[in-house]
Amino acid sequence: MCNYIVTEEVQPLLKKPLGKLYPNIPEVFKKDISVSDNNLIIAIGDVTTKNLVEYGVIPNLSILDFKTKRDIPVDIPHTFKKVYNVDNPAGTISQTSMEIIKYLSDIDDREVALIVTGEEDLLTIPVIKYFPIGCYIFYGQPDEGVVVVKITEELKHYVNEILFKFRKSPF
Numbered sequence: 390m391c392n393y394i395v396t397e398e399v400q401p402l403l404k405k406p407l408g409k410l411y412p413n414i415p416e417v418f419k420k421d422i423s424v425s426d427n428n429l430i431i432a433i434g435d436v437t438t439k440n441l442v443e444y445g446v447i448p449n450l451s452i453l454d455f456k457t458k459r460d461i462p463v464d465i466p467h468t469f470k471k472v473y474n475v476d477n478p479a480g481t482i483s484q485t486s487m488e489i490i491k492y493l494s495d496i497d498d499r500e501v502a503l504i505v506t507g508e509e510d511l512l513t514i515p516v517i518k519y520f521p522i523g524c525y526i527f528y529g530q531p532d533e534g535v536v537v538v539k540i541t542e543e544l545k546h547y548v549n550e551i552l553f554k555f556r557k558s559p560f
């Protein structure tokens with residue numbers, strides 16, 4: 390594995406929602422669908438996680454950096470059952486992020502937090518790559534709302550194509 394660095398070619402692709410954009414979390418997701426739908430819920434971003442938690446929906450995995458808009462602190466009103474930490478600089482998907490997300494996709498833990506030192510936005514990519522088909526991913530589209538992604542085989546292929554457009558660095 391290696392570190393993936395964003396390129397000018399790939400950045401515009403990542404600014405487009407990878408799922409359905411909603412102005413706010415839709416009513417259907419204001420309850421824990423992972424119980425009825427038997428699909429995992431992954432939240433990426435602090436505002437997104439905070440909003441879900443405040444509706445009583447605790448994601449199976451929350452990927453956070455405890456800030457929004459780069460430096461506004463965000464408090465998440467929940468004590469997670471397991472917490473992991475990873476370094477992931479803005480503009481990259483670090484090798485360690487790829488490894489920990491692959492590991493987390495294989496274990497059946499609930500209420501896990503992955504705390505990112507750096508920037509968590511791009512980690513939607515390895516979550517789609519490694520987590521099972523059918524999982525729901527929630528992440529924020531700044532100043533537009535929240536994106537809800539349901540992982541499909543096609544989306545996994547698209548994400549692998551996107552990864553090829555990153556610059557790879559061994560360190």
Ligand SMILES: CC(C)(COP(=O)(O)OP(=O)(O)OC[C@H]1O[C@@H](n2cnc3c(N)ncnc32)[C@H](O)[C@@H]1O)[C@@H](O)C(=O)NCCC(=O)NCCS
Nearest residue numbers: 403404458459479480481508510511513514528529530531
């Ligand atoms: C294209 C993206 C993913 C590139 O992420 P990157 O790791 O390079 O971090 P970047 O610093 O560009 O942005 C990180 C976050 O900080 C925000 N941000 C960026 N610059 C600033 C700034 N000057 N002031 C305040 N907030 C900022 C962005 O809106 C974003 O929410 C990002 O810019 C973005 O659009 N994120 C929101 C949508 C998203 O998460 N998409 C996931 C695709 S995998």
Ligand SMILES: Nc1nc2c(ncn2[C@@H]2O[C@H](COP(=O)(O)OP(=O)(O)OP(=O)(O)O)[C@@H](O)[C@H]2O)c(=O)[nH]1
Nearest residue numbers: 413434435436437457458459528529530531532534
């Ligand atoms: N209206 C609305 N906007 C949301 C919601 N969730 C996220 N957003 C928007 O998306 C932005 C990014 O939210 P997240 O993806 O949770 O990321 P973050 O950690 O809060 O912010 P960054 O560190 O800047 O990426 C927020 O600042 C909001 O503008 C929501 O439920 N409703």
